[in-house]
Structure formats: C-alpha cells, structure tokens
Amino acid sequence: MNARTTLTAVATALSLSLLASGTAAAASATPPDPAPGGPQRPHEPDVAGTRNIDSLSVTATRGPDGRSLTIAFDRRSRAETGQVPAGARRFVFLFDRSVRFNPEAFPTCSRTLIEQQGVQACPEGSRIGGGRGEYATGEAQEVLAFNTRIGPLPGVLVVLPASGVILEQTLERVSVPYQRDYRWALDEILPPTSVPPQERAGTVRFQLSFGATRHHRGRLVGFAETSARPGSVLGFGLWSEFVTGQVVLPTARTPLVLSTSTDRNASAIG
Known part of the structure; x- marks a missing residue:
C-alpha cells in the first residue's frame, strides 16, 4: 500500500468514526x-432512580359536522x-x-x-x-378535563376527582425546534409535593382526550379543530420530564379518521 492509499484509508476511517460518534450523540441528545x-416549575434537584421507557399512541377523529376534532393520547x-x-415533573402535549x-x-x-365545590359545580x-x-x-x-384560564393564558385543568389532584395545563406556541411539525402545546406542570421525589410513583398508563363541541356565534365550534382532510396523517408528541432528570419524547403519527357518530360528548370524553 503506497502513502497516498494509506492517507486515503485513514481519512475514510476517521470520517466514518466522526459520523458514527455524531449519530450516537444526536440519538442520545x-x-x-x-x-x-410559560409558567415555571419550582426547582428540585434530580434524584437517583430507574429510567422510564415510554410509548405513545394517538387517535384523531374528525366530526361529521365540520372541522371539530377529538384527539386521544394514550x-x-x-x-x-x-x-x-x-x-x-412535566408533560408537554404536542399537536x-x-x-x-x-x-x-x-x-x-x-x-x-x-x-371548594367539586367538578359538579363547573359550568x-x-x-x-x-x-x-x-x-x-x-x-x-x-380523569376529567375542563377549559380554564391560568393567569393570562388559556389552559386546561386535568382533574382526578378520586384523589383530589388538579393539574394545570397552559396552551402555548411551541418553540423554534418544534415548529416544523407542531404549532400548539399544552404544558402540564406536576408541582412538588410533601412526598419525596424518589417516592413519587408514576402512572403505567395515562389516557387523555381533548374534544368537545358547542354552538358559538351561530356555528358549531370544536374545542380542537383541524384543517386536514380525512385520511391525512397527523403527528403528535408527548415531551416528558421525570424526577430523575430524564427527558423523553415519544411521538405518534396517525391517520385522521371521520366519525360517523353525532354524539360528540361521547367521543370527547374518551
């Protein structure tokens, strides 16, 4: 092997090594x-604990009455x-x-x-x-979800009546790295409690749907709506941060299906 061939081989090996390390770094980023x-969660130091392995599936159903949409995260x-x-610590639903x-x-x-009065008092x-x-x-x-305002921001209250837990989600525009795929996010903060972080048990499954309709200013309006046509593939994500400091982002792509039901309340609750 001459000197030129040797230099070429070394350069190729170095390029492949850098590419592999760059790919690994990107994958682990x-x-x-x-x-x-939006609102900031009070700081808590990370704690030692297991890594979570998360997966996400989503269904998107467009109502027969126009653009109204029911989105069900699982x-x-x-x-x-x-x-x-x-x-x-936080969940950020991406739409x-x-x-x-x-x-x-x-x-x-x-x-x-x-x-003060329970969910039955909500309008x-x-x-x-x-x-x-x-x-x-x-x-x-x-789990029940209610339209609300959190300070100056629109949002959603996620309520678990049996345990008295109330979680706040704020509706916000996504940041720059995400704007190619998403536009809106619902940012949910799980505030610190008296239970030590390492003893807070996570859920093994959490299902939450968004979708309801009502007449407003002369037309039927959906809480969530889409401009996509039935059959289009829609993308969703769930950015999740845990008390260990681990952050994951499972995503899902799902076809938009057309509902044949006129009972929007049933499809909204999920």
Missing part, C-alpha cells in the same frame, strides 16, 4: 423544552429495571400543525371552584375531555 415561555410507561416508573384550539368559545371552570359546556390513569398497583382513576 436530550430533547429541548418545547414550551419554555401513554404507556414502564421502568427499565421492572420497578414502578419514576414520577413526572400537529393542522390543529387549532378555540378555548374562547367555551365556558371556563376555575381551580378555586373545583377545590355546563366547560368540560372538554377526559380519560383514565392507571398505576402499577392496579389502581385506576377517572
């Missing part, structure tokens, strides 16, 4: 915060070590660029009202979704 401009989580999944929201067309329910039409949470113990809880 922490997904950036999709909604950094997150599953397990601990890498087979233990209970680590507790969460396809074709999706828009109309919170101004729906009544709102305040956190204070729910805390008619303020409930815009719901779902179910499941834990490693086998316990399951109903």
Whole structure:
C-alpha cells in the first residue's frame, strides 16, 4: 500500500468514526423544552432512580359536522429495571400543525371552584375531555378535563376527582425546534409535593382526550379543530420530564379518521 492509499484509508476511517460518534450523540441528545415561555416549575434537584421507557399512541377523529376534532393520547410507561416508573415533573402535549384550539368559545371552570365545590359545580359546556390513569398497583382513576384560564393564558385543568389532584395545563406556541411539525402545546406542570421525589410513583398508563363541541356565534365550534382532510396523517408528541432528570419524547403519527357518530360528548370524553 503506497502513502497516498494509506492517507486515503485513514481519512475514510476517521470520517466514518466522526459520523458514527455524531449519530450516537444526536440519538442520545436530550430533547429541548418545547414550551419554555410559560409558567415555571419550582426547582428540585434530580434524584437517583430507574429510567422510564415510554410509548405513545394517538387517535384523531374528525366530526361529521365540520372541522371539530377529538384527539386521544394514550401513554404507556414502564421502568427499565421492572420497578414502578419514576414520577413526572412535566408533560408537554404536542399537536400537529393542522390543529387549532378555540378555548374562547367555551365556558371556563376555575381551580378555586373545583377545590371548594367539586367538578359538579363547573359550568355546563366547560368540560372538554377526559380519560383514565392507571398505576402499577392496579389502581385506576377517572380523569376529567375542563377549559380554564391560568393567569393570562388559556389552559386546561386535568382533574382526578378520586384523589383530589388538579393539574394545570397552559396552551402555548411551541418553540423554534418544534415548529416544523407542531404549532400548539399544552404544558402540564406536576408541582412538588410533601412526598419525596424518589417516592413519587408514576402512572403505567395515562389516557387523555381533548374534544368537545358547542354552538358559538351561530356555528358549531370544536374545542380542537383541524384543517386536514380525512385520511391525512397527523403527528403528535408527548415531551416528558421525570424526577430523575430524564427527558423523553415519544411521538405518534396517525391517520385522521371521520366519525360517523353525532354524539360528540361521547367521543370527547374518551
């Protein structure tokens, strides 16, 4: 092998090595915060714990009455070590660029009202979704979602009536790295509690849907709507941060299906 051939071989090997290391670094990079401009969670130091392995599936159903949309997220989580999944700090729900929201067309329910009088006191039409949470113990809880305002921002209250948990989501534009695929995010903060972070159990499955309709200013309006046609493939994501400092971003792509049901309340709650 002459000197020129040797130099070429070395250069090729070096290029392949750099490419491989760059690919590995990209694969292991922490997904950036999709909604950094909203309310901030109080700082807590990371704790030792298991890594979570999360997956996401989503269904998107367009109503027969126009652009109204029901989006159902289904997150599953397990601990890498087979233990209970680590507790969460934040979830940021990411919605396809074709999706828009109309919170101004729906009544709102305040956190204070729910805390003082329960979810039954919320105004008619303020409930815009719901779902179910499941834990490693086998316990399951109903989840309700209400349109609200959190300070100056539109948002959603995620309520687990059985345990009295109320979580706040703020509706925000996604940050620059995400704008190619998404437009809006619902940023959910799980605030610190008296339970030490390492003892906060995460859910093994969490289902949450967004979707309701009502007449507003002479037309039927969906809480969520889409400009996409049935059959189009829509993209969604769920940026998740845990008490261990781990951040994951499972994503899902799903075809938009057309509902044949006229019972929008049933499809909205999920």
